[in-house]
Amino acid sequence: MPAGAVHSPSRRNPFLAMTNYILRRLVQAIPQLFIISIILFLLMQSFGDPIATLGGRVPPRPEDKERLRRQWGLDQPVYIQYLTWLVGNDWQKIDMDGDGVGETPGKRRGVLRGDFGNSLVTRKPVIEMIGERLPNTLLLMLTAEFVIIIMSITIGLYSALRPYSWFDNLVTSLSFVGYSMPVFWLALMLMYIFAVNFRRWDLPYLPTVGMFDPAVGKTTVELIKHMILPVTTLAVISTAGYSRYVRSSVIDVLGEDYIRTARAKGLRGILVVFRHALPNAALPFITIIGLEIPFLLAGAVVTERIFAWPGMGRLFIDHIERADFPVLMGILMLIALAVVIFQIITDVVYSLIDPRIRLD
Amino acid sequence: MTNTTSLPVTRSLSPMALAMRRFRKHRMAMFGIGLLLLLVLYVSVVGWFSSGYCAPISQMVYGEAWANCNDTSLKLQPPSSDHFFGTDVIGRDILARTVYGGQISLLIGISAAFVEVFLGALIGAVAAYYGGWVDNLLMRFTEAMLNIPSLFLLIIGARFFGSGLPDFNFFGRELTGSVVVIILIIGATSWMYIARIVRSNVLSLRELDYVSASRALGASDRRIIFTHLLPNTTAPLVVGATLGVANAILAEAYVSFLGVGVQGSTATWGNMLDGAYQYLETAPWLWFFPGTLILLTVLGINFVGDGLRDALDPRSSRHM
Numbered sequence: 001m002p003a004g005a006v007h008s009p010s011r012r013n014p015f016l017a018m019t020n021y022i023l024r025r026l027v028q029a030i031p032q033l034f035i036i037s038i039i040l041f042l043l044m045q046s047f048g049d050p051i052a053t054l055g056g057r058v059p060p061r062p063e064d065k066e067r068l069r070r071q072w073g074l075d076q077p078v079y080i081q082y083l084t085w086l087v088g089n090d091w092q093k094i095d096m097d098g099d100g101v102g103e104t105p106g107k108r109r110g111v112l113r114g115d116f117g118n119s120l121v122t123r124k125p126v127i128e129m130i131g132e133r134l135p136n137t138l139l140l141m142l143t144a145e146f147v148i149i150i151m152s153i154t155i156g157l158y159s160a161l162r163p164y165s166w167f168d169n170l171v172t173s174l175s176f177v178g179y180s181m182p183v184f185w186l187a188l189m190l191m192y193i194f195a196v197n198f199r200r201w202d203l204p205y206l207p208t209v210g211m212f213d214p215a216v217g218k219t220t221v222e223l224i225k226h227m228i229l230p231v232t233t234l235a236v237i238s239t240a241g242y243s244r245y246v247r248s249s250v251i252d253v254l255g256e257d258y259i260r261t262a263r264a265k266g267l268r269g270i271l272v273v274f275r276h277a278l279p280n281a282a283l284p285f286i287t288i289i290g291l292e293i294p295f296l297l298a299g300a301v302v303t304e305r306i307f308a309w310p311g312m313g314r315l316f317i318d319h320i321e322r323a324d325f326p327v328l329m330g331i332l333m334l335i336a337l338a339v340v341i342f343q344i345i346t347d348v349v350y351s352l353i354d355p356r357i358r359l360d
Numbered sequence: 361m362t363n364t365t366s367l368p369v370t371r372s373l374s375p376m377a378l379a380m381r382r383f384r385k386h387r388m389a390m391f392g393i394g395l396l397l398l399l400v401l402y403v404s405v406v407g408w409f410s411s412g413y414c415a416p417i418s419q420m421v422y423g424e425a426w427a428n429c430n431d432t433s434l435k436l437q438p439p440s441s442d443h444f445f446g447t448d449v450i451g452r453d454i455l456a457r458t459v460y461g462g463q464i465s466l467l468i469g470i471s472a473a474f475v476e477v478f479l480g481a482l483i484g485a486v487a488a489y490y491g492g493w494v495d496n497l498l499m500r501f502t503e504a505m506l507n508i509p510s511l512f513l514l515i516i517g518a519r520f521f522g523s524g525l526p527d528f529n530f531f532g533r534e535l536t537g538s539v540v541v542i543i544l545i546i547g548a549t550s551w552m553y554i555a556r557i558v559r560s561n562v563l564s565l566r567e568l569d570y571v572s573a574s575r576a577l578g579a580s581d582r583r584i585i586f587t588h589l590l591p592n593t594t595a596p597l598v599v600g601a602t603l604g605v606a607n608a609i610l611a612e613a614y615v616s617f618l619g620v621g622v623q624g625s626t627a628t629w630g631n632m633l634d635g636a637y638q639y640l641e642t643a644p645w646l647w648f649f650p651g652t653l654i655l656l657t658v659l660g661i662n663f664v665g666d667g668l669r670d671a672l673d674p675r676s677s678r679h680m
Binding site: 031032035036039040043044047173176177179180181182183184185188191192196208295297301302305306316317320328332335336339340 | 388500501503504505507508509511512515516517519520606610613614617618620633636637640641644647648651652654655658659662663666
């Protein structure tokens with residue numbers, strides 16, 4: 001070892017370096033989340049009066065409406081509303097009767113203390129409402145993601161091993177079509193073929209809406225049957241893009257010197273591909289998938305709407321019409337947080353797999 | 361010029377001419393151009409040849425009135441020789457609406473791409489050129505925008521502006537203000553990738569001698585940014601704008617499909633689909649034709665965008 005070589009602490013203790021890195025990234029993420037929450041909170045101010053859109057449960061008397069407005073803090077300036085949303089108001093007294101003196105103790109604890117407030121429509125805690133829908137979205141999206149990964153790698157690898165063959169050209173054209181397809185168009189086509197027409201032709205047809213048939217109950221078979229069409233919709237469109245990605249990175253890797261070396265020492269073709277080429281080609285693919293996963297929570301808005309899947313996307317759409325901003329803020333902040341966390345996880349995983357990458 | 365049998369004259373080609381040549385050899389891009397030309401023909405001249413029932417068509421499709429003209433006794437008619445694409449829930453001719461709606465969808469797509477490229481180029485160039493806290497602030501803002509899924513941003517933006525803008529007159533036709541709202545929102549929620557590319561290009565460009573030279577000659581910041589820096593980052597802007605049109609058409613379709621986009625009185629390919637899925641079984645022509653037109657348009661634009669990328673930056677895609 002040359003004298004005077006400078007060693008960073010990361011060289012001595014990789015674990016410490018990693019912890020340092022993660023902590024630093026988390027600290028950096030905090031202002032970002034603040035910016036996001038402020039942008040969203042300001043945008044939601046003009047959604048209209050939540051009290052006016054309460055539907056049949058609007059208190060008829062104007063003074064009751066005023067009381068409700070004061071109770072929910074809607075009479076306060078925007079920055080006070082934001083601070084209440086952020087840190088709560090349980091140390092203050094709210095002036096509910098409008099005489100200028102606060103008398104009712106506030107109950108909100110604020111997002112920073114884990115309280116996302118209550119839905120203005122259902123009065124249930126936002127956390128609880130999201131908690132009911134999140135597993136449904138995750139079930140749909142993770143299944144779709146699994147299918148997407150398997151399909152993209154299979155198709156991409158097969159194309160890469162036979163570049164510019166008829167199969168590869170066919171896949172190239174099809175992937176452009178898949179990539180250009182509007183989600184709802186594909187969903188409606190699939191429903192039309194496999195649900196409507198299959199029933200007409202007396203073939204076994206697939207259900208189109210919901211998670212299970214209420215007459216049968218929530219069984220595994222029912223769930224699987226209801227998942228086939230939405231998962232196919234999501235998978236076809238994403239696979240189209242990802243398989244191109246796998247193809248081009250496999251072709252890149254196959255041109256590297258170490259592949260030539262592996263072949264030169266007499267390794268069988270199939271082993272070269274699976275032992276040397278694929279793991280290296282998969283690296284950038286893992287990054288892309290990792291960065292995409294949190295967006296999947298959101299990506300299913302249209303799919304969930306069409307297939308009446310009771311997930312977070314539908315929760316969002318259902319509540320945006322009623323200006324239910326605690327629910328909307330809750331969903332969006334959860335997704336933003338997931339995005340930030342997955343960015344860090346992806347970077348860390350990447351550096352673990354590829355030793356050439358150093359976390360700095 | 362008379363003695364052409366002698367040595368072939370090799371003329372050196374400008375980078376632009378080389379790019380054009382590569383573009384013309386790109387089979388998929390040429391296919392995309394052809395497809396787009398057909399679609400433009402469709403939205404502009406089909407009115408001449410189709411027959412309607414309210415007014416004799418056989419003319420350029422101009423106003424909403426023509427596309428909205430309806431006969432409730434003919435609602436939900438399947439495609440026939442009178443109505444090639446059938447009629448909708450209140451008896452409007454689907455063919456007429458796809459022709460008129462196509463004009464609006466393309467208008468939205470192209471205008472939104474302009475807004476997107478303008479914002480992206482401006483923000484990226486300003487951030488890179490000034491550096492320091494300006495760069496820091498703008499890039500944090502860009503990251504924050506990237507971390508909110510764009511469809512949610514679109515929906516929230518559409519709700520934020522609502523129908524706040526009045527109807528307006530554009531080339532002799534009345535458009536609802538929601539068209540402009542959608543254009544601005546799509547542009548305002550999609551500039552982030554372009555801003556990042558422009559920023560990284562300008563960061564390397566601003567260190568070059570010619571920029572120092574023009575600064576020494578007393579050029580203003582604005583002049584340096586607009587006449588020296590941005591023109592040299594055209595390639596990603598052209599590709600970004602092209603793909604931006606496709607994404608804007610899809611984005612319009614998604615928000616309109618979710619019922620927060622362009623109001624129903626102005627037909628677009630997107631809002632023709634709003635609610636159409638309730639007729640999945642009984643009237644598939646409601647969603648099939650507008651949906652397919654969106655698919656074909658986006659496909660054509662993606663082919664062209666891919667060809668442009670290959671042509672303008674031959675290194676970027678060796679294998680695609």
